[in-house]
Amino acid sequence: MSRTRTLAASASAALIGAGLLATAPAQAAKSAPDNALHVMTLNLYLGGSLGDAINAASNIVEFLPAAAKVYDTAIKTDFPLRAQWIAKTVKKQNPDIITLNELTEWVASSSSGATLPSYDYLPLLQDALKNEGMTFEVASLSPNADIGYSDTVGIPYYNAKKPGCDQLFPIEAALRCQVRLKDRDAVLYNTASTDLQFTGTSDHGNFSKQTTFEVAGSKLSFERGWASAAFTFRGKAVTVITSHLEVESQDGKGKKGKYGPKNWPSKVQVAQGKELLKIAKQKAKETDGRIILAGDLNSDANGYYSPTYRNLTKSYFKDSWKQTGGKFGKAVGATCCQTGTLKSSKRLDSGDPVIPTRIDLVLTRGGKAVWKKIDGTKLMQKKQPKWQSDHYFYAAAVRLT
Numbered sequence: 001m002s003r004t005r006t007l008a009a010s011a012s013a014a015l016i017g018a019g020l021l022a023t024a025p026a027q028a029a030k031s032a033p034d035n036a037l038h039v040m041t042l043n044l045y046l047g048g049s050l051g052d053a054i055n056a057a058s059n060i061v062e063f064l065p066a067a068a069k070v071y072d073t074a075i076k077t078d079f080p081l082r083a084q085w086i087a088k089t090v091k092k093q094n095p096d097i098i099t100l101n102e103l104t105e106w107v108a109s110s111s112s113g114a115t116l117p118s119y120d121y122l123p124l125l126q127d128a129l130k131n132e133g134m135t136f137e138v139a140s141l142s143p144n145a146d147i148g149y150s151d152t153v154g155i156p157y158y159n160a161k162k163p164g165c166d167q168l169f170p171i172e173a174a175l176r177c178q179v180r181l182k183d184r185d186a187v188l189y190n191t192a193s194t195d196l197q198f199t200g201t202s203d204h205g206n207f208s209k210q211t212t213f214e215v216a217g218s219k220l221s222f223e224r225g226w227a228s229a230a231f232t233f234r235g236k237a238v239t240v241i242t243s244h245l246e247v248e249s250q251d252g253k254g255k256k257g258k259y260g261p262k263n264w265p266s267k268v269q270v271a272q273g274k275e276l277l278k279i280a281k282q283k284a285k286e287t288d289g290r291i292i293l294a295g296d297l298n299s300d301a302n303g304y305y306s307p308t309y310r311n312l313t314k315s316y317f318k319d320s321w322k323q324t325g326g327k328f329g330k331a332v333g334a335t336c337c338q339t340g341t342l343k344s345s346k347r348l349d350s351g352d353p354v355i356p357t358r359i360d361l362v363l364t365r366g367g368k369a370v371w372k373k374i375d376g377t378k379l380m381q382k383k384q385p386k387w388q389s390d391h392y393f394y395a396a397a398v399r400l401t
Contacts, residue, residue, distance in 0.1 A: 027133050030094060030192040036370050036397035037196070037233045039240065039362055040095040041294040042086065043391040044121055046104040046183065047074025049340030057213045057220075064158040064168065071157065071179045074106060077342045077385045079119055085388045087128035089376050093395050096193040096233070098136060099242035099294040100125075105182040109154065112164030112176040116157065122186070136188040139229035139240075140202035145183040145222045149215065154178030183222070185242050185295070187229045199237075201230040203283070209271035211246055222246070226276055228283050236400045237287035238366070241280055242295040245272050245308065266306055269298060273308035277316060280365075290366030290400055293317060296336075296391065300357035302328055312363060320362040320369030320396035335360040335374060335392040342385035347377070350390070362396040372396045 032038070048070035056062040090098060100122075108116035122138070129136050148154040157177040159165050165177035189198050206225035213220055228241035246269040276293075284291035299308035301319065313319055319326075326333055334356030339349050348356040362369065376393040379386055 027135055027192045029194050030096070030190060032096070032193075032195045032234070034370060034397055034399070035234065036399040037097070037238065037292070037367070038093065038095040038395065038397050039097045039099070039292055039294050040090065040093050040375075040393060040395040041099045041101070041242065041296070041360055041362060042090075042376075042393045043101040043244070043296040043360060043389060044079070044082075044086070044103060044125070045077070045342075045389040045391065046102045046181070047077045047079060047106070049073070051340075054213055057215050060216045061168070063215055064156055064174070065160075067155050067179070068157050068159050068165075070181075071106065071108070072159065073341060074104075074119070075117060079104075079121055080124055082385060082388055083121070083124045083128040084131070085380050086125065086376070086393075087132045087134070089388060089393060090129060091132040091134060093373065093375060094134075094190070095395060096190050096196045097231075097240050097294075098188050098190075099240065100184075100186045100188065101242065101244035101296045103141075103184040103186050105184070107154070107180040107182065108157065108178070110164060110177045114162055114164030114177055116165075116177060116179070122184070135191045137191055137198075139187045139189050139198050139231075140204055140227040141184055141186040142204035142206070142225040142227040143182070143184055144206065144225045144244075145181065147182075147220050147222075148178070148180040149218050154180040155215075185225060185227045185244055187227050187240050187242055189229070189231065195234045197232045199230045199232060201286075203228050205279070207272040207275050209268045209275070211268050224272060226279060228279075230283075230287050233400060236290065238290040238292060238400055239280075239283040239287045240292050240294065241276075241283060242293070243272075243276050244296045245269050245276070245298045247298050269306055269308055270311070273297070273299065273306075273311055277312055281316065284365055288366070292365075292367065292398055293363040294361070296360050298359050300354075300359055301361060302330055302332060302358055304330075304354045304357055309361075317363035317365055318368070320364055320372055320398065321358070323364070323369040324372045324396070326372065330354075331356045333358040333374065335394055336390070338387050338390040340390060342387045342390065345379060345386060348392075360391055360394040362394060362398070364398050367398040367400045369396045369398050
């Protein structure tokens, strides 16, 4: 839950600089001695908090520096480096399937001679995994937000300290530097998993209800969505679906400033959760009633923010955390969130009054989890970035029934 929360040449250059294009070790075959499908969900973190930019959207003079700060922070939080750390964490778990949220692509350009790096998180992560001896292929990918001023013009990048990008007016000068933010969700599978076969059937889409905001007459949307893929695991069909639902907000009825699903329901998020449940039920019919939902659902399983978790689990999905004996209570099993700069040395130090929360989930239907694990909890270094993501990662092993 970010607080909203390249291109080939640039990505390759970043990989070379990080030493990720070295020959990868051979990948060993992976079987399931516990007879369970290992699923791991990772919110990769786009790299900078969107909150200030969104709050300033109505004033273009305030919005552009705030938007530039998001991009500048994403550079400092250094996904090429974080991808190496994340790959080592994934290797420890050696899952059959990983689901990815905030699978970001930063596309930057300049006609002024200024150097603006671009990053595509997907190949960066895949190459980091290969460097650890693992190959994960994309089974399904949902293109979500594509945030620019228009389809052809990015957000003008203004930074008074960046030569070539230090003019707001005239508009031609402001447009010499541009940044575009793209967001995706994805399901990837481990090609070494001998018990797992991707059927080739996948789907994706965007929700009917979306949060939008307007910048200088242009309406922008996060276009949150979902991605699903069908597999067989030890001969049993199963769908894996992921989504990154809208963050909490007080746009519903209730007492402002109070917490809990009765007081802080986001109309958009609740609608997305209900739509996701309908989609999941349909997809499950295609795989003998079996489905696993894994992702950052932005609804605290301990009862804060919204009723979405309850809506998903009251009569359909089972929570792998509960299936494996996990306890409930404020901050129990928390996975969210670090401060957006990834500079704090404190765990899950976002500053939100009701964080930490457990919002990264693996929910099951037609299966029972036999173990669970929270990972990515280690402080990685003394300087920024200090953490792998602004989230911890969650893994569960699900025995299909």
